[in-house]
Amino acid sequence: MRINPGSPENPSRQIAAQLRAQILGGSYQPGERLPSIPALTEGYGVAKQTVQRAIDQLRIEGLLVTKPGSGTYVRATRRRLSRLSRGRYGTVRGYHAALPVRYRRRVYFAGIEQPSGDVAHAFGAASGAASGASLLVRRHLLVDGEQPVEVGAAWLSPGGIPRDDALLRAEALDQPLYQAVEEATGRRYGTAADQITTRLATPDEAQLLRIRPDTPVLALLHIARDTHGDVIEVSTCCWPGPTSALTDEYQVPGPTPGQHGELTPPEPGSDLTLA
Amino acid sequence: MRINPGSPENPSRQIAAQLRAQILGGSYQPGERLPSIPALTEGYGVAKQTVQRAIDQLRIEGLLVTKPGSGTYVRATRRRLSRLSRGRYGTVRGYHAALPVRYRRRVYFAGIEQPSGDVAHAFGAASGAASGASLLVRRHLLVDGEQPVEVGAAWLSPGGIPRDDALLRAEALDQPLYQAVEEATGRRYGTAADQITTRLATPDEAQLLRIRPDTPVLALLHIARDTHGDVIEVSTCCWPGPTSALTDEYQVPGPTPGQHGELTPPEPGSDLTLA
DNA sequence: TTGCATTTGTACGTATGTATC
DNA sequence: GGATACATACGTACAAATGCA
Numbered sequence: 001m002r003i004n005p006g007s008p009e010n011p012s013r014q015i016a017a018q019l020r021a022q023i024l025g026g027s028y029q030p031g032e033r034l035p036s037i038p039a040l041t042e043g044y045g046v047a048k049q050t051v052q053r054a055i056d057q058l059r060i061e062g063l064l065v066t067k068p069g070s071g072t073y074v075r076a077t078r079r080r081l082s083r084l085s086r087g088r089y090g091t092v093r094g095y096h097a098a099l100p101v102r103y104r105r106r107v108y109f110a111g112i113e114q115p116s117g118d119v120a121h122a123f124g125a126a127s128g129a130a131s132g133a134s135l136l137v138r139r140h141l142l143v144d145g146e147q148p149v150e151v152g153a154a155w156l157s158p159g160g161i162p163r164d165d166a167l168l169r170a171e172a173l174d175q176p177l178y179q180a181v182e183e184a185t186g187r188r189y190g191t192a193a194d195q196i197t198t199r200l201a202t203p204d205e206a207q208l209l210r211i212r213p214d215t216p217v218l219a220l221l222h223i224a225r226d227t228h229g230d231v232i233e234v235s236t237c238c239w240p241g242p243t244s245a246l247t248d249e250y251q252v253p254g255p256t257p258g259q260h261g262e263l264t265p266p267e268p269g270s271d272l273t274l275a
Numbered sequence: 276m277r278i279n280p281g282s283p284e285n286p287s288r289q290i291a292a293q294l295r296a297q298i299l300g301g302s303y304q305p306g307e308r309l310p311s312i313p314a315l316t317e318g319y320g321v322a323k324q325t326v327q328r329a330i331d332q333l334r335i336e337g338l339l340v341t342k343p344g345s346g347t348y349v350r351a352t353r354r355r356l357s358r359l360s361r362g363r364y365g366t367v368r369g370y371h372a373a374l375p376v377r378y379r380r381r382v383y384f385a386g387i388e389q390p391s392g393d394v395a396h397a398f399g400a401a402s403g404a405a406s407g408a409s410l411l412v413r414r415h416l417l418v419d420g421e422q423p424v425e426v427g428a429a430w431l432s433p434g435g436i437p438r439d440d441a442l443l444r445a446e447a448l449d450q451p452l453y454q455a456v457e458e459a460t461g462r463r464y465g466t467a468a469d470q471i472t473t474r475l476a477t478p479d480e481a482q483l484l485r486i487r488p489d490t491p492v493l494a495l496l497h498i499a500r501d502t503h504g505d506v507i508e509v510s511t512c513c514w515p516g517p518t519s520a521l522t523d524e525y526q527v528p529g530p531t532p533g534q535h536g537e538l539t540p541p542e543p544g545s546d547l548t549l550a
Numbered sequence: 551t552t553g554c555a556t557t558t559g560t561a562c563g564t565a566t567g568t569a570t571c
Numbered sequence: 572g573g574a575t576a577c578a579t580a581c582g583t584a585c586a587a588a589t590g591c592a
Contacts, residue, residue: 010579013488036557047581052559057489061475068558069589079472089527178527189527197354197520198473198491200336213288214332216473216491216516224527241491245472248523252364252453252464252499285560311576322562327578343577344570 001043011046016054023063023074034064034072060215062242075243080149082239084248085194085222088176102144109139110170112158115234119155122223122234136161136168138177141208149244151208152237160185178224181233190227196220198241209240216241278319286321291329298338298349309339309347335490337517350518355424357514359523360469360497363451377419384414385445387433390509394430397498397509411436411443413452416483424519426483427512435460453499456508465502471495473516484515491516 003014022028035043040051055072058064065075112134115123123135136158142150154177161167161184166174173180178189198216206213222235239246278289297303309315312330316323330347333339340350387409390398398410411433417425429452436442436459441449448455453464473491481488497510514521 012579037559038557049560049582050580053579055558057475066558067589068587069556071557071589081470084471084523086523086525191524191526193522193524195356195520195522196471196493198493198516200332218471218473241473245470247468247470248359248361249466249468250361251466287560313576324563324579325561328560330577341577342570343568344575346570346576 003044003046011044012050012053012057015040015044015046015051016057019054019058020061020063023058028074030074030076032074034074036071059212060242062215062240078243079245080144080239080243081245081247082150084196084246085192085220085235086248086250089178089189089192103149104143105140105172106143107138107140107170107172109137110168111137113137115155118221119234119236122221123155123157123231134158138167138170140172148209150237150239151205152235154233154235156181156233157231160187178233185232187226187230187232189232190225190229192222192224194220194222196246201238201240205238209238211240218244218246220246278321286319287325287328287332290315290319290321290326291332294329294333295336295338298333303349305349305351307349309349311346334487335517337490337515354520355419355514355518356520356522357425359471359521360467360495360510361523361525364453364464364467378424379418380447381416381418382413382445382447383416384412385443386412388412390430393496394509394511397496398430398432398506409433413442413445415447423484425512425514426480427510429508429510431456431508432506435462453508460507462501462505462507464507465500465504467497467499469495469497471521476513476515480513484513486515493519493521495521 001018003011005011007014009017019034028034034040037048037051037055041048044051055064055066059066063075064072066072115135115137119135120133123133136156137153138156139153140151141148142152156167165180165184167180167184182188197219199219201209201211201213201215201217203213205217206215209217211217217238218241220235220237222233222237223231224233224235226232278286280286282289284292294309303309310318312323312326315326319326330339330341334341338350339347341347390410390412394410395408398408411431412428413431414428415426416423417427431442440455440459442455442459457463472494474494476484476486476488476490476492478488480492481490484492486492492513493516494513495511497508497512498506499508499510501507
């Protein structure tokens with residue numbers, strides 16, 4: 001509980017490092033309350049804002065949860081695993097893994113909207129159509145008990161979908177989305193591409209996920225094309241960054257060349273060749 | 276260039292939002308210099324630290340680069356795309372996409388080290404061996420011109436690797452890593468699993484990638500097992516978060532069941548079913 | 551219910567250090 | 572060396588949320 005003024009590290013970083021080590025080392029158990037910021041301030045002999053800065057860092061890292069008026073608490077550090085989009089199509093067509101029962105999926109909106117930014121670009125880039133087109137969007141939330149853990153939206157071209165179709169109702173489907181889309185439109189899914197990145201949560205996402213608006217999220221952009229190469233669906237999905245991880249499991253191709261589902265390389269960029 | 280004191284948003288967030296909109300809207304071009312912080316401070320009529328807070332936010336988001344003594348500059352917003360691990364094994368065994376010429380891969384270390392945390396757990400969890408075992412590690416850096424864009428490490432069990440093998444030299448291999456490992460050990464790669472998350476850069480990573488230590492990175496943990504199910508390689512890789520994205524492209528399984536490389540579901544967690 | 555003390559969150563003004571030009 | 576610009580810290584002040592008497 002002491003900072004070293006001669007160190008090249010800032011006092012706030014030194015304090016953050018010490019608290020981090022104590023949390024990860026088990027000195028503070030998950031759910032336990034840390035000393036208050038004024039108490040830490042006195043303990044380290046620094047200004048209050050210096051401690052506050054360290055706390056801010058650890059909160060962004062996901063180690064701490066701060067409750068104004070109450071205190072600063074250690075968060076449960078276990079990471080929540082989600083499967084990559086590839087998994088949603090299953091091993092063979094039609095198979096689809098069931099969710100554990102404690103998860104509830106809520107489709108809280110279904111209707112026509114103007115897509116923004118990435119989604120419009122994903123639709124417009126391939127189809128060449130007017131980028132201002134309105135699309136059918138289905139917004140969903142995945143809840144674990146009380147805690148929202150995933151928020152997403154699926155964007156579809158409304159053309160060819162019957163007016164009374166289940167896709168237009170704000171209810172969970174009784175089958176995977178892509179099967180419902182295939183049934184409604186008669187088009188077939190052919191290929192898909194995922195793009196994963198990290199960014200800060202938008203105000204909407206922060207509110208839905210009940211996280212602070214300046215915390216990072218893992219964001220996925222999923223683009224599915226039909227057998228003619230036309231975009232049939234664009235989906236976005238995001239998770240609280242520091243407490244989530246995406247997983248992908250697969251077989252390494254055998255010596256005999258076989259269909260393995262790889263397509264042409266993406267944009268100019270680096271390859272992941274861990275040599 | 277005005278803040279609204281009656282708004283529920285903080286002044287610093289209001290300023291960040293305005294600057295963000297101006298940058299994304301094109302009012303400030305990439306590479307262009309923003310007004311200095313004292314100038315913005317006077318323009319908004321707030322304290323200097325309030326503007327500094329907004330600048331900090333935008334820097335973490337990757338929109339700005341700040342150079343002490345020089346100024347605040349708009350960063351090129353284009354995202355760099357990297358392929359997921361799946362791509363490294365190619366469509367069929369032996370095929371491997373070449374890197375664009377402007378990328379240089381530097382293997383800056385190869386030797387025996389004690390793995391830490393995630394890596395040891397990945398090795399130990401499956402093999403059940405002592406978690407304190409030393410491993411062969413190959414550390415690499417991918418450089419685009421002057422800018423490092425990827426830093427990673429491959430961890431291998433040193434047993435069964437000849438003393439004069441290329442894997443022990445700190446040089447880039449002339450073939451994909453997994454092929455070299457198979458040749459050196461006689462073991463065959465069977466399955467692999469990736470895990471993607473976001474976290475803050477470690478001091479080492481920040482220095483290698485030339486980013487600030489408090490910026491988020493995309494981190495990948497790659498676990499490869501041989502045909503007997505034993506862990507044969509664990510690799511880590513990380514990219515500057517806000518300026519990178521990972522891509523994965525694949526075919527949706529056809530109606531006839533065929534080998535597609537999916538394995539059993541991972542841990543308890545949510546499925547990515549964008550219904 | 552009311553009132554008060556505690557705690558977090560943010561801002562202000564000032565000061566100092568360091569890097570760049 | 573001097574001016575400029577970013578980075579951090581200090582001390583103070585106030586608002587909002589919480590919890591308790």
